[in-house]
Amino acid sequence: MKAAVCYEKNQPVRVEAVTLDAPRRNEVLVRLAASGVCHTDLSVITGVMPMKLPGVLGHEGAGIVEEVGEGVAQLAPGDRVALAWVTPCGCCFYCRIGKANLCELGEKINIHHRMPDGSTRLHQDGVDLSVFSALGTMAEMAVVPASAAVKLPEDAPLDKAALLGCAVMTGVGAVFNTAQVVPGSRVAVFGAGGVGLNVIQGAAIAGAERIIAVDVNARKLDFARSFGATHRIDASREDPVQALKELSDGRGVDYAFEAIGRKETIEQAYASVRRGGTCVVIGIGSYRETVSLNVFSLPIQEKRLLGSWYGGANVHHDFPRLLALYRAGKLKLDELVTRTYALEEVNQAFADMTEGVNARGLILFP
Ligand SMILES: NC(=O)c1ccc[n+]([C@@H]2O[C@H](COP(=O)([O-])OP(=O)(O)OC[C@H]3O[C@@H](n4cnc5c(N)ncnc54)[C@H](O)[C@@H]3O)[C@@H](O)[C@H]2O)c1
Ligand SMILES: [Zn+2]
Numbered sequence: 293m294k295a296a297v298c299y300e301k302n303q304p305v306r307v308e309a310v311t312l313d314a315p316r317r318n319e320v321l322v323r324l325a326a327s328g329v330c331h332t333d334l335s336v337i338t339g340v341m342p343m344k345l346p347g348v349l350g351h352e353g354a355g356i357v358e359e360v361g362e363g364v365a366q367l368a369p370g371d372r373v374a375l376a377w378v379t380p381c382g383c384c385f386y387c388r389i390g391k392a393n394l395c396e397l398g399e400k401i402n403i404h405h406r407m408p409d410g411s412t413r414l415h416q417d418g419v420d421l422s423v424f425s426a427l428g429t430m431a432e433m434a435v436v437p438a439s440a441a442v443k444l445p446e447d448a449p450l451d452k453a454a455l456l457g458c459a460v461m462t463g464v465g466a467v468f469n470t471a472q473v474v475p476g477s478r479v480a481v482f483g484a485g486g487v488g489l490n491v492i493q494g495a496a497i498a499g500a501e502r503i504i505a506v507d508v509n510a511r512k513l514d515f516a517r518s519f520g521a522t523h524r525i526d527a528s529r530e531d532p533v534q535a536l537k538e539l540s541d542g543r544g545v546d547y548a549f550e551a552i553g554r555k556e557t558i559e560q561a562y563a564s565v566r567r568g569g570t571c572v573v574i575g576i577g578s579y580r581e582t583v584s585l586n587v588f589s590l591p592i593q594e595k596r597l598l599g600s601w602y603g604g605a606n607v608h609h610d611f612p613r614l615l616a617l618y619r620a621g622k623l624k625l626d627e628l629v630t631r632t633y634a635l636e637e638v639n640q641a642f643a644d645m646t647e648g649v650n651a652r653g654l655i656l657f658p
């Protein structure tokens with residue numbers, strides 16, 4: 293089968309034949325229908341996101357179960373599934389306190405990009421391949437931990453469901469689960485890419501009064517409006533902090549979300565929040581960078597600075613809930629996909645992401 297393999301940093305990904313082992317105990321084999329293209333995949337290529345190379349990219353996918361390994365009772369061949377990039381083990385400290393997005397097993401997988409036992413099911417000419425989040429959705433098929441495959445209704449649209457796996461869960465989840473935005477709030481969203489657009493639509497669903505999109509790309513600001521942004525700020529033309537203050541009675545916004553992953557924009561997001569307001573950081577920046585906070589104003593301002601990992605997801609509950617919102621016409625998924633690609637066009641998809649062409653690019657498998 294074919295997969296998009298990243299061999300070297302800052303080099304094109306190569307779509308090549310690889311060998312996939314059969315699913316072992318507590319694993320399932322999934323035939324992918326679609327894989328989204330997330331900035332975090334691009335960050336593996338640019339070196340911001342550490343992963344031992346060579347490895348297969350992709351962590352936003354949905355497909356159909358083809359085979360189940362020993363001990364898998366909750367899934368059967370033919371089931372439609374969306375894949376979760378934090379595998380919830382169900383029994384660690386974090387799973388027990390209801391924070392499955394911080395699962396210890398999921399974290400271990402995301403450090404090593406291997407199966408829970410440290411092995412990999414993907415190889416090429418005898419070389420073991422890393423597999424992003426133990427999913428590797430930029431491939432025709434994937435063997436994944438069974439608990440990372442979230443069962444969907446029999447008629448679930450798999451192309452749309454793929455997006456739930458990262459952009460939608462991360463963006464909408466940051467609003468619902470992390471920040472818990474209350475109706476009537478004023479919300480700023482830095483970065484109107486695949487994740488940020490979902491923060492915007494999450495804030496709209498949550499009943500925010502003002503949703504102010506901040507981006508440096510006019511096309512993204514147009515997308516932002518169609519996802520529910522009431523105001524738009526082009527940060528390449530004006531100071532976003534000043535502009536946000538002006539849009540919020542000089543006080544600052546109730547919530548600011550950063551969905552870019554840069555020191556400057558995290559500091560801007562924090563600065564644009566009112567006293568007692570909440571700044572949520574979603575973007576993943578370089579581990580070499582540090583944000584600075586003024587120690588005098590930190591307590592006086594009483595702002596909350598929150599990280600948000602995978603939108604605080606409880607995937608087995610949240611994926612079906614988000615799909616139901618889509619079917620009720622309340623969550624936009626069709627509009628997210630501005631262009632689809634064949635797997636062979638994966639480098640074009642990354643180039644388009646760098647150029648800021650799409651809301652979300654989606655790889656479709658025949
Ligand atoms: N925390 C998590 O769980 C999680 C999950 C998925 C993705 N991410 C991270 O979220 C970030 C966004 O991912 P994405 O897939 O939406 O990326 P994307 O490339 O689609 O979107 C990024 C957006 O930021 C805008 N931007 C860049 N520089 C800017 C600036 N200085 N000011 C304002 N806007 C600016 C771009 O124009 C673009 O629209 C990435 O860092 C990604 O790694 C985090
Ligand atoms: Zn992602």
Ligand SMILES: [Zn+2]
Pocket residue numbers: 380381382383384385386387388392394395396397398
């Ligand atoms: Zn766990």
